[in-house]
Amino acid sequence: MSEIKVPAMGESITEGTVSRWLVKEGETVNQGDVLLELETDKVNIEISAEESGVLEKIIRQEGETVEIGETIGTLGAGTGGGSGASASEPAAEQKQAAVSAPEAVAVAAPPAPAAVATESSDNGTKTASPAARKLARERGIELDQVQSKDPIGRVYQEDVKSHSTQAPAPTPAPVSKAPAAPASAPAAGGSTYAKPVERQRMSRRRATIAKRLVEAQQTAAMLTTFNEVDMTAIMDVRKRRKDKFKEKHDIGLGFMSFFTKAVVGALKKFPTINAEIDGEDVVLKKYYDIGIAVSAKEGLVVPVVRDADRLGFAEIEKSIADLASKARSNSLALSDLQGGTFTITNGGTFGSLLSTPILNTPQVGILGMHKIQLRPVAIDAERMENRPMMYIALSYDHRIIDGSEAVRFLVTVKELLEDPESLLIEG
Structure with missing residues (x-):
């Protein structure tokens, strides 16, 4: 054994x-x-x-x-x-x-109903998962009435949900003889739960995300500064180069490679934003492992593009595409998630116009990208043009980063993005 x-x-x-x-x-x-x-x-x-x-x-x-x-x-x-x-x-x-x-x-003979319906035999029965038994109890459903889609006949939470939508759940017997409160009388806290609700247990990853985000706000002196970028030049480069880029590298030329290069160039100019706090020491990192926030089914994950300063545009795009694919298929390795020095998150893919990203501790800086939107821009004192504009946000740890340094970092990112050719030099 x-x-x-x-x-x-x-x-x-x-x-x-x-x-x-x-x-x-x-x-x-x-x-x-x-x-x-x-x-x-x-x-x-x-x-x-x-x-x-x-x-x-x-x-x-x-x-x-x-x-x-x-x-x-x-x-x-x-x-x-x-x-x-x-x-x-x-x-x-x-x-x-x-x-x-x-x-x-x-x-094949089905399992005995007594074994299926038994709620107290958690140690012995293998006919239903704990989540399925809990949901069945909440909805007043007998497990022997639930049709399982599993080849071995085990009932899962999805089977109980499917059963409850196909047939009305029986009303459970009252557990108390006390008269029920009127439906219009709210309980303490303003909710009676009289209307349909569904209670779901947090996944371990979601619970960890919640804990880390709260810790970041409680431990860091977090502040956010904003700016906006004229995306005209980048969009022009992509329009002229995307077909040849795709043909040569077998990957599309997206915005993330430009932003990654711009962030690396700005981090070289302001190294404190590429650091972390260790007790009373500031650890300045001389490498650039950039985390790219990806929304997966079970919650946000931040896989890391290693040594981004040494990669070309095509290598960055391929790395991001590969990591995003792994995140959505739940096949990321721990090595893909560890050791980032700075993070970029793009709420613009979901339509966000402006936001304040939360630090991915122990990092002390995170850049938020947002939706590109045509807005009227004053070119000079007499001329206005509609330009593709994007708000960008830098959240930073004020304990080691001064406001002036954060503002200048974000201005550097803006200038590099508005002059893409400079990325070949500064990035």
Whole structure:
């Protein structure tokens, strides 16, 4: 028998949450088969079997918090009673057999209703996830009435949600004989919850984001300064060069490469904004690892473009595209997220005209990009033109960055963007 343990996942991660077991007790697995998914503060990882055998026992259930090195299950040699297959039979053949004979699934005996409906047997039942049981209790739904989409018949939260939209949930019996308050009388706090609501548990990543954002506001003397950029020159360069750029580099010429180059040029001029505070010391970083904020399904992540000062426009665009793709497919590695020195976030992709970004601590500066909008601009005392303008915002830690330094940094970014040729020199 061997133990299934939570592996080390980086210096900054000490625990995780069991997201989903992909194998049931008694099932046969081969070496390398994925046993479960583990959710951490930064990335989700898959834990695989280190040897072939049978999953004898699941010690930590879905939704439970586990620490690095903790035993969460046991794997033994032999044939699993739940799968009905020998230990030497490849898992792929079992899956293929299930696909090629759907009628066998249709006539298989369903789990006993008593086992499905039991709410107190959390340690033994594998028929529903904790989240599904909780949601079913809240909505007054019997689990044996829920149709599972899982091949092994396990009920998940999505199955309960789907069931509740297809059929009205029965009204749960009242737990108190006290007369109900009138619907018009609000409870203390101004809400009665009499109307339909849905309660969702924060994902581990969302909870961590919330915690870090609050910490950033509580620990840093954060201030934001604003400016605006005339994007005419950049848009002209993109219009003239985008086809040849795409043909040569097999990647589009976007705005992020210009902004990354401009930020690097400004950071070289104002090195304190590329630093961090360590106790009573200021650590000035002589490298430029620029974090690019990406909105993923489970929340904001900030993968890092390494050594951006050494990369060309095409290399920056490819790095950003690759990191964004990983973020949206939930395949970022810890190394993709660690060690950034400055962050760029682009709320303009969602239509934001102006915002005050929050620091990505321990960094002391973050640049916010916004929507490009045609606005009338005075060219001289007698002439007005409609120009593509963008508001930009720099949030900074006032503990080590003076207001004048922050303003000059943002003016430098503006000047570099409005003269793209200078990026080849300054960036």
